[in-house]
Amino acid sequence: HPKALLRAIQEDGDFLVKLAKQHIVSGDQFDQNTMKQLFRLAAKIESNPKRFNSPLQNKILISAFYEPSTRTRLSFESAWHRLGGDIMSITDRSTTGIAKGECLADVAEMFNNYGDCVVLRDNNENSLFEMMDALRIPIINAGNGIDEHPTQALADMYAIFKWRPELVDPESNEKVKIGIIGVPSKMRTIRSFLKCLSVFPHAVDELVIIHDEASSDDLFDNGQREELEARGLSVRTETELDDVLPELDIVYINAISWEGDTFSTYGDAFHLTEKSPLKEDAIILHPLARGEELSTALDHTSHNWYFSQARGAVFLRMALLTCMVERAERVMDVV
Numbered sequence: 001h002p003k004a005l006l007r008a009i010q011e012d013g014d015f016l017v018k019l020a021k022q023h024i025v026s027g028d029q030f031d032q033n034t035m036k037q038l039f040r041l042a043a044k045i046e047s048n049p050k051r052f053n054s055p056l057q058n059k060i061l062i063s064a065f066y067e068p069s070t071r072t073r074l075s076f077e078s079a080w081h082r083l084g085g086d087i088m089s090i091t092d093r094s095t096t097g098i099a100k101g102e103c104l105a106d107v108a109e110m111f112n113n114y115g116d117c118v119v120l121r122d123n124n125e126n127s128l129f130e131m132m133d134a135l136r137i138p139i140i141n142a143g144n145g146i147d148e149h150p151t152q153a154l155a156d157m158y159a160i161f162k163w164r165p166e167l168v169d170p171e172s173n174e175k176v177k178i179g180i181i182g183v184p185s186k187m188r189t190i191r192s193f194l195k196c197l198s199v200f201p202h203a204v205d206e207l208v209i210i211h212d213e214a215s216s217d218d219l220f221d222n223g224q225r226e227e228l229e230a231r232g233l234s235v236r237t238e239t240e241l242d243d244v245l246p247e248l249d250i251v252y253i254n255a256i257s258w259e260g261d262t263f264s265t266y267g268d269a270f271h272l273t274e275k276s277p278l279k280e281d282a283i284i285l286h287p288l289a290r291g292e293e294l295s296t297a298l299d300h301t302s303h304n305w306y307f308s309q310a311r312g313a314v315f316l317r318m319a320l321l322t323c324m325v326e327r328a329e330r331v332m333d334v335v
């Protein structure tokens, strides 16, 4: 329950004030204290959402999604609506001047006049950066190619800490073993998740990356594994999923048939089903949308934390948007 997480984190709103007017590009931007305060605020909102129904009154979100999305677009828009704001949504770039060759800097300049915040998903990794240079309102990266998806990672961490609030405390001796099924160098959700997870090394007993043989040579970006280890994570790689599953407390699986946004198949060796040898109290996280890798037979088991992960993303995004767009002093009043 969110209230248990609320109790586990001491309030210190100064870390939230620093988010005002910031662009959100990468999981790297969040230190431990900032994340903890965001999770605290998200838990507070989740415990009583109606209390937060007006901070973004008269503010306009420009929701620009040039690649398919169910959860990210709708949860951002739900979050903004719940905070009392209005939304302009673009779901197809061909309906804008971009189709006529308009440069992204000019589009961004117009966004400055029309809205208070932009959420952008684009299969082109660089569009975000081209717009950022011209924007005077904050932009949130909602998935840029295979690069990053930082708010998904924050939602993932929020789900983990609601499951086990004691893990948030560096003084606690509690640790979990986490298995990630996928390719950290090619999956934006995993890349961002690893950046956020590695800020809490005290909570991780071991990180096991489970991948197919074909991706062995380019499993990590240059220096990615070394960076995780330097931050204090113990990293192991495996290729036999069922051999590893009995060890894992958290199983993080991604849509295996996707390789970022290229849709190329990289392997169908990994499936989680009701017959998988999961620990009795293990949880499964999946950013969704799912493919065949995650059986619907698991939906009605206690392993299913992926629906909670998606639901909690609304409150996490409400917390983030409030801090980014609203005046810091008013955020503090609400906190």
Ligand code: CP
Pocket: 068, 069, 070, 071, 072, 073, 143, 149, 152, 287, 288, 289
């Ligand atoms: N988790 C996620 O990014 O889902 P969508 O692609 O539906 O937004």
